[in-house]
Amino acid sequence: MSQAWAVLLASLVTAVGGVIVALLSKVKKENKQDHQYVSAMLTLVYKGLQRNETKLDRISGEVDSLRDEVRTHKH
Secondary structure: OHHHHHHHHHHHHHHHHHHHHHHHHHHHHHHHHHHHHHHHHHHHHHHHHHHHHHHHHHHHHHHHHHHHHHHHHHO
């Protein structure tokens, strides 16, 4: 009877181990997908910030130019 219990215990440990490995694999896959999604969103945010920075630089240059023009006309 002890040999039967050993086989049963070994089977149980194998089954539980298999379930744990399957769950960990699924979590790893979901984490990778989440990471890819977040990375794509961060790239979009970065590109948007770059465009805004470029626009602000251009506006700043225009403001400086207008300021100089106003100073020239004042005198």
